Amino acid sequence: MRAAVRGRADPDEVRARIIEVAEVLFRSIGYQKTSMADIAAELKMSPANLYRFFPSKLALVEQICARVTGEIQAVAWRIARSNGSASEKLERFVVELHRHNKTVLLKDRRLHDMVSIAMVENWQSIERHIEQMRGVVESIIREGVESGEFKVADPAAMAHVVKSSFVAFLHPQLLEQCFHEDMEPLARGVARLVVKGLRAGD
């Protein structure tokens, strides 16, 4: 009996399956037009059972967002831990993440809508993501200071500054506006100017 199987299913597996189905529906029908009842129906669950796992659509979107931002953070840390000078890593940080965000967030406009909703409704999780990304930049700057490449008195504060100068190439809403432009040369230009500034010291 299917009901019995579902009854005995691992709750983590059920949660993962719910998120997967919700994402498919959000992407194909759109976040606003998908109801919790639609998701439950697709999973052959009762809505009441679905609500035991996730109290709202927003809770589901948070999970999807966590996956998307987690992937971005993984790309960022991979760059920070790769071989090369701190200057090269900073340039790769902005260029490769620009490319990644453009591909992942915008290839599917509906996913982008979902992230935009999350940015408004669930600012805290986005703040955590921004803080993580700032942490990656700080780690690259610290490496540059240790190797004698950069002259920076306060790497944590400078990470904020450097990250702000990269916003045009990483922020989903701005990427959307400039989607058809090739912004890579400009991103590279900003990275190189910033690196010169970091090398020059105070």
Added chain:
Amino acid sequence: MRAAVRGRADPDEVRARIIEVAEVLFRSIGYQKTSMADIAAELKMSPANLYRFFPSKLALVEQICARVTGEIQAVAWRIARSNGSASEKLERFVVELHRHNKTVLLKDRRLHDMVSIAMVENWQSIERHIEQMRGVVESIIREGVESGEFKVADPAAMAHVVKSSFVAFLHPQLLEQCFHEDMEPLARGVARLVVKGLRAGD
């Protein structure tokens, strides 16, 4: 007779009066909820007469946008033409325009909505504005090159780069998201880092 007076009125004055009334209505009722009929009624004009001056609400919003962006450009050029080194001017450019945009665009949320609509519907006029602002940055960079302050081979291309690094502090949608944060120290930090980079040369 009022109708006769209006009939003889200077068309430029009529246009100015229409824009003024439209802005008041857009601000108080909101852009979406204001119709051309509302604007005509407020002006005691027939809708047909209003349409002779402006073919659509969007045409009206374009005029209001042109005024707002014109004011921003005036602030920018005033900074470029003021006394001081090119480095000081670049810092004032981002800090003072950040303050100006925050005050003018966001003190009134409805005006901001209007500008957002214009940014989507009328991208060309925004492009022109962005180009104007890039021109101001280029003029400051050229001045710095002439005075020996900056070492830059291509001031026009570098103006693009520098302007991109300032986006976080000037873009209306980003200002909206960070409205309650004091971003001035960060704006100053980016300007100083950029100036160091411009001084360091290639």
